[in-house]
Amino acid sequence: MARWIDDRLGLGELVDGLLDTPAGAPSWARAFTVALGVCFAVAAVSGVALGALYAPAGAGAWASVFFSEFQYPGGWLVRSMHMVSAEGALVFGALALALWVLEGRYRHQRDLAFWSLALVLGLAGAFCITGNPLRWDNRGYFGLVTEVNVMSEVPVAGGLLRSLLLGGVLPNNWTLPRLYTLHSIVLPASILALVALGARSGRRAGPVDGDAPYGEGQLGRDLIASAITFLAILAGAFLLRAPLEAPADPLASYNARPEWYFQWLYVLRNLVPPSLQGVVATGVPVVLGGVVFALPLLDRDPTAPLKRRLPFVAPVALGLLLIGGLTGAGLLSDRKNPELQKARTSQARLDRRALQIARHDGIAPAGALTMMREDPLIKGEDLFRQHCASCHKLGDLGPADGKLAGPSLDGWGTEAWVMAVLDDPDSPSLFGNTPYNGKMPSYTKPPKDPQAAASFTPMPQAQREAIARFLANEARGAPAGHDPEGEKLVKQRCTTCHLFRGDTDDAEGLAPELAGWASLAWTRAQIGNPGTNLTYRPIALSPALDGHMPRFDTQLSSADLDLLTRYVLFRAPREKL
Template sequence: MNALANWFDDRTGYRAYLHETLYERIPGGARWRYVWGSTLVFTFTVQMITGLFLWMCYSPSSQTAWESVYYIQYEMQFGWFLRGLHHFTAQAMIVLLALHFMQIIIDGAYKAPREVNFWLGLILMQIVLGLSLTGYLLPWDQKGYWATQVATKLSTMVPVVGPQIQRLIVGGPNYGHHTLTRFFALHAGVLPTLLIGLLGLHIYVFRRHGITAKDPNRAPETTFWPDQVLKDAVACLGVLLVVLVLIFWNAPQHSGELKELADSGRLGEVFGAELGAPADPTEQYSAARPEWYFLFLFQFLKFFKGQYEVYGAIYIPGGVMMFMFLMPFIGRWKLGHRFNLLYMSALIIGAMTLTWLAIDEDRDKDSYKAAVADAHMKSERIRELIEGRQGVGSEGAVALLRSDPKIHGPELFAKKCAGCHRFNAHDGMNGVPEEPATASDLGNFGTREWIRGFITNPAGPAHFGPTVEASFNGEPLGTRFTEGDMALWADENVESMSQREIDSVVEFLVAQGKRQDIAAVNAELATEGREFFENSNDNVQACVDCHAIQPEGEDEELGSIGLAPRLTGYGSEAWLRDFLSNPGAEHNYGDRNAMPAIGNQLSDQQMEILVRFLSRNWYERPDNDANFEAVIAE
């Protein structure tokens, strides 16, 4: 081994370089205050290594970015750990950067002859912040997508060339595929290359002038190896420990299910970095915020409105940075150094205060909390949908989420239906409209409970009752429905029906819909119900006297068209689709209709979502405590 080492040293001279590196003189001895620079190099190295492995599985496209991160987080072996290590080490790097910077200022290591090295450090700080900003977008989730828009729109405030700068950053007039590829190129290529080059230059200049010891006589002079190396190694391990704690932060509250999650390969749902729902440019995310280390700028900008916004976005931050470049000249005098210390202390305290104000403001803002809760719910929902489909599918994750009735059904109901109807007494989104309902409550539409209520009390508050206050085409409805044919039939016939007869008719009508969210039909009871539905007796008028129906397996339709809505397939998606599209058709309400053809206001996808929402046909993870079990329609 010695012969090999001698041969290699003869060819390369590595021993001289190694000696120069390890045996740097440290006046006053090794100290813990010198570890921050080494921890920064350590975190950047971790970023480089983890980033390289993440790169192997990442696909930088607006159609595949989120999907590839989903694969890393939830499918790849220990991908959640790799991504968590990369994410939280980046967070730690910002904190270490601030600590290192303050140590430089306190020790006066920015003063002559170290001005150039200080300036290199400031440039490195900008590059690290640039890495954080560009990396925030790469998961291509809602939070990163909209928060990046908030940040990059500030560039439009640059005088004269602002719009051109934003267009250059975004890659065009709109945020999309080119924005992602440019940010990825900056994050994985341009900025790391610049950082490596400038870091090497930074270390070279640092070694040229040596360590700035505040008190060189406090202890005997020593060398970098082994004393300072030991302290640096301990500090780096401490940073790694903090990062690991952040990765496994949720372990205590999921301790009872960790084995189950591990066995099912779902540890990524609990550990690592958060992954929100896929970015959707058509759906505004009102809780968009920059990462915590940019929150102070976000909050600071709120103090400037209108034409003065440029001061908060460009002039003042630019002036602060320019002053920092002048600090080596100001610090030549003792009073100047004290001023620099006071200036930086005030700057850090101010940034911390603004960050706290931003967090506290959001903590008390209901709209923000609702948006965060909604985003969290959608991130969990997309995982369920992908598991149910056993993959994302060629249409992409965002299309899968857009077509989900559980997510967008309530929104569509609130927008298109809640002006008249209610959904279990609310508007579908747990809100209560100011105007009273003027039509039936559809929360349990098509269920046994709903049908039984319609048979026994059609004029009740859950069915025709609210129509008394309604109008259609400018004419009040009054008692058109509450004293109409169905209400009169109920008054004259229901008291004469036994409970068995009512249940049988309900079961027969439930059987028409073949709904997957409703418990299996009792075939014997449904057969009795058909018999009762078709035939009058001395006490009860038959349902087919008004309602037409074509029982399954029959060639002919029973009853007459035009007297009341046809009940063939009642409550099914096909029945709902037809009724929503043309409620005034002869086989529906005919000339008695008082409902607008809402289907004409919907796209095909919207109609599909609304129909499946009302019939409760959406996928639920089998282990969920749901009131129904459905599958995604292909």
């Protein structure tokens, strides 16, 4: 069989010919250029597999990546290999380029090959820029937005470049097809063309130093460099997972940070005054390109030893050290930034929720963003933040300055909350900052007025607990007559002021209805309109009680009111007052 193949293709001859080709003195620069090829090969193979599972459109992108990461056996490994090999191409490409400079390999008519290698490294960066947003999560989306905004600062061509990349001024429906086409067709084809160019010009240039055949020196180094690279990719793929955050939401408050390989640019831009940022955006590519272009033209003496070439090698080495240092400094300062870490924690919660819904309910054809926007927990939180959190506290939501203008809803509807009201209704976390301040007495502490204090007896603990138990059961929607003892107590001790099933001794008063308090129906009615006697009384909305909760049935749709009610009732008992 082997013979049959060899007869037709002459593979043995081909290999022998290759091994006999004069390659000159063994070179690590050449070996790590081959290693860069290993990175691209791994990225290509894994990329074809990922491409076969990918949907390049806003509605399907996140969902299809979710599928290949979590639902398809071993899909995560292919994604990880793709990511690690792509980022590895940046590392090994930079290493190869540095070794070319160190060896002065661009002399001996290898200038064109050197420029090709530098362009390949640039394209490796372009692969990352076009590849990251493909998963269409917040990190990819906002990374793209900042990257193209930086690009657009380049004079003349900047705006055009952004329009061509995005198909508009902002990411839109045309964006993913463009990025995908660039990433999977244009860039790979360009890399192949550059490799062909570099290889052709290298071969024409002939061996660098001496006539040693490829098989007797270079081959060993190529194998070592390739093995190191491949093992590093494999190890990285098992240790690191390719990210998939919550689906891209253009309206999200996302604390965007560059990927690690762009950190040095981010730090550099932050070091200069704002007016020079555009100069950095233009200057960095110009300087890098200029150095790469100039080196082969200036450093030309083929026999010069390293010592005499130091004026050329040293700036490049310094530049690389600077990039490495800035990268480290940026990553370190992000780790020490409490605001960023806080934002990451809340983003991570959203990310987990996204995966949870996708796993449990699946993703409808409308796409992952719709899935998120219709989720009661997420949308409820959103509505609460917009309409309730300026007065009420609920878990981590609440007024920015921490000053409540309405009672805290942590633990609302539970025994503990009722006990707290009976103990100190005017506490700042209850009704202290509301127009109801001073309207309800404490049942444990004597009033301030000495005369009234003289006749004050605290309500026994057992009675308070019985009332709290009764009301908490009302909140849970217990059927009528669930606790006759508790009901009797409420009618004895509370209806002097409060409504109970519409009855009260104080028809002119302010105190709300206690039957069904904090239940689904009560809460829904309260949010919709707190002045209907179903919860609070009509006087609640009068100017005399300025600062009382407004009605929301004029601002929110019926569906949103339901959703908000369910959200509050889901979260309140899970938070501690």
